[in-house]
Each structure stands twice: as C-alpha cells, then as structure tokens.
Amino acid sequence: MAQLGDNARKLFDAKNFATVTTLQPDGTPHSSVVWVKTEDDEVHFSTTKDRRKYQNLQYDPRATVLVFDPADPYHYAEVRGEVTVEDDPQSVLINELSRKYTGADYTNDPPGAQRVIIRITPRKVVVRGD
Amino acid sequence: MALPAEARALLTAPNFAFVATLQPDGSPQTSIVWVKSDEEAVYFSTLKDRRKYANLARDPRVSLIVQDPEDPQRYVEVRGRAALSDDPERTLIEELALAYTGKPFRQEAPDKVRVIVRVVPEKVVHYAGPGQVRHLS
Numbered sequence: 001m002a003q004l005g006d007n008a009r010k011l012f013d014a015k016n017f018a019t020v021t022t023l024q025p026d027g028t029p030h031s032s033v034v035w036v037k038t039e040d041d042e043v044h045f046s047t048t049k050d051r052r053k054y055q056n057l058q059y060d061p062r063a064t065v066l067v068f069d070p071a072d073p074y075h076y077a078e079v080r081g082e083v084t085v086e087d088d089p090q091s092v093l094i095n096e097l098s099r100k101y102t103g104a105d106y107t108n109d110p111p112g113a114q115r116v117i118i119r120i121t122p123r124k125v126v127v128r129g130d
Numbered sequence: 131m132a133l134p135a136e137a138r139a140l141l142t143a144p145n146f147a148f149v150a151t152l153q154p155d156g157s158p159q160t161s162i163v164w165v166k167s168d169e170e171a172v173y174f175s176t177l178k179d180r181r182k183y184a185n186l187a188r189d190p191r192v193s194l195i196v197q198d199p200e201d202p203q204r205y206v207e208v209r210g211r212a213a214l215s216d217d218p219e220r221t222l223i224e225e226l227a228l229a230y231t232g233k234p235f236r237q238e239a240p241d242k243v244r245v246i247v248r249v250v251p252e253k254v255v256h257y258a259g260p261g262q263v264r265h266l267s
Contacts (some may be wrong), residue, residue: 017202019195021150021158029150029158029193033205033257062157066148070202073146076162128162 001081002122004041007130008077011067012038015101018067020045022056030056035097036067042119043079046094049114057083063120075129081122088115132169137206137254140196141167143229149174150193151185159185164226165196171248172208175223178243186212192249201259209253217244 004012012018018036021029032053034045043065047054057063061082068076088094091106094115098106109115133141141147147165150158161182163174172194176183186192190211198204217223220235223244227235238244256264 017197019148019160021160021193023156023158027152027156028191028209029152030209031148031150031160031193031195031207033195033197033202060156064150064158064160066160066162068146068162070199073162078160080157080159 001041002125004038004043004079004122005125005127007127008079008125009038011069011075011077012036012043012079014069016067016070018043018045018065020053020063020065022053022063023060024052024056025059034065035101036065037097037100039119042121044093044117044119046088046097047116047118048109049116054085054116054118057085057118063118065120072129076127078126079120079122080124080126081120084119084121086117086119088117091115093117131251131254133167133171133208133251134254134256136256137208137251138167138169140198140206141165141172141208143226145196145199147172147174147194147196149182151182152189152191153181153185154188164230165194166226166229171250172210173222173249174247175217175226176245176247177238178245183214183245186214186247194249203257203259205257207255207257208249208251209255210249210251213248213250215246215248217246220244222246
C-alpha cells in the first residue's frame with residue numbers, strides 16, 4: 001500500500017470534484033465525476049447500487065481517482081488502487097460529502113436508493129505540478 | 131458516429147479533459163490533457179515516451195471526461211477508441227498551446243516525438259446534474 005502524502009491529501013480534502021475511472025465487464029474504462037474525502041491514506045466516495053460504477057467495481061475492484069486544483073489545472077493528483085465497498089443504509093457518507101461541498105444534507109436520492117461507501121486503498125499515488 | 135453539439139461545446143479550450151487509458155495489467159490510469167474536437171473526433175497531444183501513449187498503442191480503448199466549468203457536476207463522458215499518428219511538425223501541440231495559454235508551447239528535446247491522439251467516439255454520455263443522465267449516442 002502507498003501513502004497518500006500531504007500534497008495529494010490537500011487536493012482531495014479541498015472542495016474539488018474528482019474523476020473516478022472503473023472498468024466495464026469487457027475491460028473498457030468508464031469515468032464519472034464524484035465528491036471525495038480522505039481518511040488516513042484512503043480516498044472515499046459515495047455511489048448507489050444502480051450506478052454503473054458500483055456494478056463495475058463488483059466485477060473488478062481496480063479503480064483510479066484523479067483530482068485537480070481548478071485554480072491551477074497543472075497541479076493534480078491521481079490515486080490508483082483497489083476498492084472496498086460497504087453498505088451505507090443511513091446515507092452517512094453522501095450527507096457528509098454534501099455538507100462538505102454544498103453546506104447541506106443530500107436531497108437528490110430517489111426513494112429506495114441504496115447508498116454504498118467506496119474506499120480506495122492507494123497502490124500508487126502520482127502528484128504533478130505541486 | 132458524429133460528436134454531439136453538447137459534447138463539442140465542452141471539448142475545447144479552456145477546459146481540461148481527464149483521459150483514462152488501460153495499463154498492461156488492464157487497470158485504469160488517468161491524466162489531464164488539452165483537447166479540441168470536430169464533428170467526428172476528440173483530439174489531444176502526447177509524447178511517445180508517455181505512459182498513455184504506450185497504453186493506447188497496446189489497447190486503444192479510452193474514456194475522456196470534460197466538466198462544465200460553471201458547474202463541475204455537469205459533464206460529458208466520451209468513450210471510444212484512439213488512433214495514433216506521428217506529429218513531427220508539432221502541429222497539434224502548438225495549436226492547443228495557443229488556444230489554452232495564448233503562447234507557443236515550451237521547447238522540448240529533439241528526441242521527444244509528438245503524437246496526435248484521435249479519439250473516435252463510440253458512446254457519449256451527458257450528465258446534467260444528479261440523476262439527470264442522457265445518453266447522447
């Protein structure tokens with residue numbers, strides 16, 4: 001396991017949007033934009049069980065997440081690794097992330113949405129332009 | 131397939147794109163690039179000694195995301211395949227540098243070989259905010 005490092009941590013802890021890439025069942029890359037936070041050396045994001053990225057991670061836990069500084073796009077961090085997935089029936093993480101990014105709890109889930117917590121354990125951390 | 135207008139509007143300066151390629155073991159790798167587009171493809175420049183070039187030469191499958199700078203929760207994802215061609219005159223990198231920075235690109239060592247990556251879209255998805263996903267193709 002790699003260490004996240006202070007430079008990468010700062011980019012993930014700020015209110016920056018991250019792009020997460022997972023693998024489709026045929027191995028094709030699939031990317032989407034997520035809210036993120038860090039805990040120890042892990043990067044965490046929230047999704048729901050009906051999303052493609054959740055389904056992809058069930059097939060193959062390998063993922064990469066990239067975050068950049070909007071004020072200086074040449075400054076960015078990429079974390080590659082494998083994920084663990086945990087059910088989040090109380091929507092704890094999505095509300096925490098929503099408060100971080102918008103200042104309020106999350107209200108966009110349809111009834112019955114099944115929230116999960118995705119944690120990426122870094123295998124490789126790349127920081128550019130710091 | 132043609133690249134939809136909503137995608138083209140974002141796939142241009144000054145927006146940065148995040149490009150995902152596949153490592154030799156099949157795992158994903160991402161990096162940030164300058165882009166331009168026309169009706170048929172998305173283009174970016176790289177060097178032959180970069181990891182994404184080696185990845186794309188081995189497996190052309192690629193995913194590219196560009197966010198709306200006004201609202202990063204709105205974005206377009208283009209999935210497709212990359213065609214690679216040498217760019218000895220550095221035409222594309224100079225065009226992109228001018229568009230993104232207003233200046234010529236920095237000097238590079240003579241042994242650095244520029245390549246044009248042309249991403250031909252197979253799937254384009256537009257995310258207009260939470261729960262608002264449209265498959266443009």
